[in-house]
Amino acid sequence: MKKRIIVLLMSILLLAIGGCNKNNEGVAESEIKLNKEKIVFKIGGIPDQNASKLNRRLEELAEYIGDKTDLEVKYVPTVDYSALVTAFERGEIHLAWFGGLTGVQARNLTPNSEAIAQRPRDEEFHSVFIAQKKLNITQLRDIKGKRFTFGSESSTSGHLMPRFFMGENGIDADRDLDGAPNYSGSHDKTWKLVESGAFQAGALNEAVWESAVAQKKVDLNQIDVFYITPAYYDYNWTINDVDTVFGLGTKEKVKAALLSIGNDKKEIMDLFQTDKFIESKNENYDAISSVAKKLNIIK
Secondary structure: OHHHHHHHHHHHHHHHHHHHHHHHHHHHHHHHHHHHHHOOEEEEEOOOOOHHHHHHHHHHHHHHHHHHHOOOEEEOOOOOHHHHHHHHHOOOOOEEEEOHHHHHHHHHHOOOOEEEEEOHHHHOEOEEEEEEHHHOOOOHHHHOOOOEEEOOOOOHHHHHHHHHHHHHOOOOOOOOOOOOOEEOOOHHHHHHHHHHOOOOEEEEEHHHHHHHHHOOOOOOOOEEEEEEOOOEOOOEEEEOOOHHHHOOOHHHHHHHHHHHOOHHHHHHHHHOOOOOOEEOOHHHHHHHHHHHHHOOOOO
16 A cells, blocks of 8 residues: 555656646747747948938838748937948848948958848949039039038948049049038038038939939029049948848848839838849949058058
8 A cells, every 4th residue: 555655656746747847848948939039130221311211211121021031120220320330240230221331341340241132223323523503613623622521431422432533533632622521421411511502512422412303402503413423333231141140041031022122112112212122242342342442441
């Protein structure tokens, strides 16, 4: 009798231990699943123009990518160009809308990152030089001795390439202007500063200029374009090493989502001033890297 009681108690104990282990395994699996669900795929973009417009287009795009990939996607604003590069390097941003220069800077700092998409127009992008019409400026050499503003110091189309083409035309931006050049911080601020008379000339992104003119925001009686640069590669979507964080195939899923956007999401694409994204690659921006090194902007 005593032996039977001992056997029964041992059986109950073993069942209890087994149940606890099974329960603990279930809890552990739930915790792992919960932790995985908490990982957010974050996107960002250089603040190159009106903040509300930028926020709107990237929030809508984040929702679209999330629907296409089953990732939890969130748009994270950044205060300036360099802040986005830093956040990307730290892995705090997984997908970023960069200009040519910031894309090169970010990829140089971040192993296994890759330019995956761009707009068709980014294969042949241009900067425009604008000036007050009353000055009768017709060529780059005419801006010698004038008050001049670039956009952001880290901007491809608002600083890097304009400075390069100024040099090609005999203008040293640090010596030949009326004082040191200004940096407005964004393309829309550049044309507004020239229109207001705060600066006599400036350089900015052709797409922002064209949009402002089309929307009749610019007073063309006061300012106009006097020079358009030769073409170069510019804006791009660059992705971090996301497969190590979100699982194999994540990069390709995100890329496919970007390339799938069409007329069904016209409101998103209108904000990017295009009708689609096309594939890109790191090698497209070798010329940008070369110019930046020549101007000692990157090493």
